[in-house]
Amino acid sequence: MNDIDAWVWWLVGAAALGIPLVVTAMPEFGMLAVGAVAAAIGAGLGLGAVAQVLVFIVVSVALIAVVRPIAARHSAQRPQLATGVDALKGKQAVVLERVDGSGNGRIKLAGEIWSARSLDTDRAYEVGEEVDVVDIEGATAIVI
Incomplete structure (x- = not known):
C-alpha cells in the first residue's frame, strides 16, 4: 500500500465518487469528485496530507456553495419553448x-379544427372573425 502515491488514492476516490453520481444523479457527488481530483493535483505537487484534505474540503464546499444554487435556479425556471397546448395560448384563430359561451362553436387554430367557446358568456363571434386563444380546456379553446 505504501508503494502507491497519494495522488493515485485521490483519483481512486474521485472515481469512487463518480459511481454514485451516475447511479443516483446527485450532482453533489460530482462536486466531491472534483474536490478529490484537486486534492490529487495537490498531492502530485507535493502537498502534505493535511493540505491535501484541506484542498479537497475547500474545493468541494466551494463548488457546492456556488454551483448548487445556480443549478437550483435553472431547474426552477420554466422552459422558454412552449410546446403542446401551451404553445397555442395567445395564438389567433378564425x-x-x-362561437358563444356554450362551447358548440368551431375555430381553425394552427391548421386544425378546434371546438371553442367564448370566455365572456355574453359575447358571440361570427364566422370569419379572428379571435385570440386565451386558454385550452381539454379539447376546447377558450377565445376572446
Missing part, C-alpha cells in the same frame, strides 16, 4: 362556426 371562427368557422359561431
Whole structure:
C-alpha cells in the first residue's frame, strides 16, 4: 500500500465518487469528485496530507456553495419553448362556426379544427372573425 502515491488514492476516490453520481444523479457527488481530483493535483505537487484534505474540503464546499444554487435556479425556471397546448395560448384563430359561451362553436387554430367557446358568456363571434386563444380546456379553446 505504501508503494502507491497519494495522488493515485485521490483519483481512486474521485472515481469512487463518480459511481454514485451516475447511479443516483446527485450532482453533489460530482462536486466531491472534483474536490478529490484537486486534492490529487495537490498531492502530485507535493502537498502534505493535511493540505491535501484541506484542498479537497475547500474545493468541494466551494463548488457546492456556488454551483448548487445556480443549478437550483435553472431547474426552477420554466422552459422558454412552449410546446403542446401551451404553445397555442395567445395564438389567433378564425371562427368557422359561431362561437358563444356554450362551447358548440368551431375555430381553425394552427391548421386544425378546434371546438371553442367564448370566455365572456355574453359575447358571440361570427364566422370569419379572428379571435385570440386565451386558454385550452381539454379539447376546447377558450377565445376572446
